[in-house]
Amino acid sequence: MKLSSMLLNTLKEDPRDAEVPSHRLMLRAGMIKRLASGIYSYLPYGLKALRRVENIVRQEMDNAGSQEVLLPGVQPSELWKESGRWDLYGKELLRFKDRKGAEFCLGPTHEEVITDLARREVTSYKDLPLILYQIQTKFRDEIRPRFGIMRAREFIMKDAYSFDRDDASAEKSYEIMFNTYERIFNRCGLDFKPVEADTGSIGGSFSHEFMVLAETGEDMILSCNNCKYAANVERAESLGPDSIGFSQAPKGKPNKVHTPGVKTISQVCEFLGVKQEKLVKTLVYNTSSGPVAAMVRGDHDVNEAKLRTLLGVSWIELADDKTVQEVTGAPVGFAGPVGLGIKVVADLSLVDGSPYVTGANEEDYHLTNVWLSRDARIDLVGDIRFTQPGEPCPRCKKGTLQGIRGIEVGHVFKLGLKYSKAMNAVFTDVDGEVKPMVMGCYGIGIGRTVAAAIEQNHDDSGIIFPVSIAPYPVLVLPVDVKQGPVMEHALRIYEDLKTAGIDVMMDDRDERPGVKFKDADLVGVPYRITVGKRSLDRGVVEVKERSTGKVEDVNPDNVVGYCRSILKDKGS
Numbered sequence: 001m002k003l004s005s006m007l008l009n010t011l012k013e014d015p016r017d018a019e020v021p022s023h024r025l026m027l028r029a030g031m032i033k034r035l036a037s038g039i040y041s042y043l044p045y046g047l048k049a050l051r052r053v054e055n056i057v058r059q060e061m062d063n064a065g066s067q068e069v070l071l072p073g074v075q076p077s078e079l080w081k082e083s084g085r086w087d088l089y090g091k092e093l094l095r096f097k098d099r100k101g102a103e104f105c106l107g108p109t110h111e112e113v114i115t116d117l118a119r120r121e122v123t124s125y126k127d128l129p130l131i132l133y134q135i136q137t138k139f140r141d142e143i144r145p146r147f148g149i150m151r152a153r154e155f156i157m158k159d160a161y162s163f164d165r166d167d168a169s170a171e172k173s174y175e176i177m178f179n180t181y182e183r184i185f186n187r188c189g190l191d192f193k194p195v196e197a198d199t200g201s202i203g204g205s206f207s208h209e210f211m212v213l214a215e216t217g218e219d220m221i222l223s224c225n226n227c228k229y230a231a232n233v234e235r236a237e238s239l240g241p242d243s244i245g246f247s248q249a250p251k252g253k254p255n256k257v258h259t260p261g262v263k264t265i266s267q268v269c270e271f272l273g274v275k276q277e278k279l280v281k282t283l284v285y286n287t288s289s290g291p292v293a294a295m296v297r298g299d300h301d302v303n304e305a306k307l308r309t310l311l312g313v314s315w316i317e318l319a320d321d322k323t324v325q326e327v328t329g330a331p332v333g334f335a336g337p338v339g340l341g342i343k344v345v346a347d348l349s350l351v352d353g354s355p356y357v358t359g360a361n362e363e364d365y366h367l368t369n370v371w372l373s374r375d376a377r378i379d380l381v382g383d384i385r386f387t388q389p390g391e392p393c394p395r396c397k398k399g400t401l402q403g404i405r406g407i408e409v410g411h412v413f414k415l416g417l418k419y420s421k422a423m424n425a426v427f428t429d430v431d432g433e434v435k436p437m438v439m440g441c442y443g444i445g446i447g448r449t450v451a452a453a454i455e456q457n458h459d460d461s462g463i464i465f466p467v468s469i470a471p472y473p474v475l476v477l478p479v480d481v482k483q484g485p486v487m488e489h490a491l492r493i494y495e496d497l498k499t500a501g502i503d504v505m506m507d508d509r510d511e512r513p514g515v516k517f518k519d520a521d522l523v524g525v526p527y528r529i530t531v532g533k534r535s536l537d538r539g540v541v542e543v544k545e546r547s548t549g550k551v552e553d554v555n556p557d558n559v560v561g562y563c564r565s566i567l568k569d570k571g572s
């Protein structure tokens with residue numbers, strides 16, 4: 001494509017509302033244009049990158065034996081009522097009525113539609129396993145869309161769903177998709193990590209997020225420096241004590257200490273002259289099965305996702321001041337386990353047998369020398385806190401967990417029977433029994449993958465596209481379009497590359513070289529072939545690699561072969 005006739009308008013200045021590099025650079029490189037809040041148009045240069053990712057995804061999904069479908073974006077409410085999500089999904093689900101008054105929504109995801117399809121198409125175990133996928137536009141009415149297409153309301157996603165006859169087979173499908181995702185993100189040229197994610201009520205290690213590692217990422221990952229263990233901070237396990245034991249015999253009695261107005265952890269520590277880890281933080285939660293007190297060390301924080309899973313409740317929220325007063329008999333800041341009349345859950349790190357400082361369940365009082373084994377009634381012990389960077393690895397127990405940031409670009413998840421049971425998606429098994437299908441779901445944010453690639457690969461001058469997803473891997477740049485021999489050589493190289501099947505762009509604009517070089521760096525073309533009078537006098541053109549800045553002199557007659565071999569090396 002020749003730039004003179006291409007719809008590619010670059011911006012010299014940073015757009016004011018762009019918070020992250022990918023958003024800023026995609027706007028500046030003329031890839032996307034905002035239409036409304038969280039809704040973007042893809043312009044030719046941006047769409048080309050999107051299509052590159054799509055092609056890789058499609059090839060790998062097809063190779064893995066899954067089949068492509070295209071499901072409607074508009075979905076009838078009946079299916080969502082069957083699954084129970086019409087009421088549960090909340091305001092992110094954009095609902096509307098048609099002219100006859102029938103209710104619909106814009107699909108934010110397609111479990112309901114695909115389950116409906118499977119229950120109508122699959123009848124026998126012979127039809128299984130089955131993996132279907134689509135690449136399609138979705139809509140989630142995010143309250144605060146931001147970061148450009150990274151957190152948009154309308155977005156393009158590859159979603160896949162697997163159907164199997166039993167758990168063992170479902171786990172095989174999961175593994176196939178997991179391996180396929182590794183191939184996809186490798187081919188996209190990304191530095192990524194599959195990390196264990198929260199499985200909610202499903203349990204087991206059947207939920208992984210694929211994270212592109214970038215400092216600007218929204219997600220915090222804890223990753224072992226010795227083994228392969230990596231998990232989202234929501235999910236990361238902590239290594240508890242070797243054994244749960246109150247080995248030391250309690251000594252003395254709890255002392256009630258007057259602590260007027262001393263409420264926060266740091267205030268208590270300062271007032272009593274103790275370290276945070278010798279303090280018990282007691283938080284009261286309302287849950288779907290009543291109020292619960294959760295205890296963690298003063299230097300730890302309660303992980304509500306872990307607590308919810310441990311309790312096996314459907315929802316959980318921090319209790320308000322009034323409930324805390326009712327439950328503990330004291331205002332917020334003085335709760336403690338001694339004499340508490342509700343269910344008490346203790347974090348693993350507290351059961352080491354040493355005495356602690358706790359709230360006294362009385363305004364302006366704390367207790368010191370509390371031996372949890374003797375003085376408190378603990379109903380449940382488990383891992384209910386956020387694991388922190390620097391802690392030992394829960395898997396190999398030798399390594400240390402490091403905190404790294406990432407952007408979630410893919411998610412694989414074993415759904416189990418959730419939708420097939422609710423929607424009666426059944427098949428007849430080999431033994432003649434009618435059973436619900438075991439399902440899994442697998443998503444990749446296509447636009448988000450492009451944005452994440454830019455977050456990971458950019459510098460002050462602009463984007464540095466990985467070759468495999470670059471809109472155009474090669475740019476021919478004649479320094480002066482008015483010089484006959486320069487333009488002749490440039491045009492010949494451009495045509496030869498096109499004939500060789502290489503996606504090439506040519507900057508044939510009558511602009512100053514500095515402007516053209518700046519734009520080339522901004523839009524991130526991996527290889528720039530500069531055709532200028534001075535180098536032609538030496539019998540060469542210059543090929544510059546965007547990622548390294550390395551320049552090579554190449555004979556104009558050898559440019560096609562040269563490009564072929566470097567692009568092949570880079571997996572294009």
Ligand SMILES: [Zn+2]
Nearest residue numbers: 224227393396
């Ligand atoms: Zn480890």
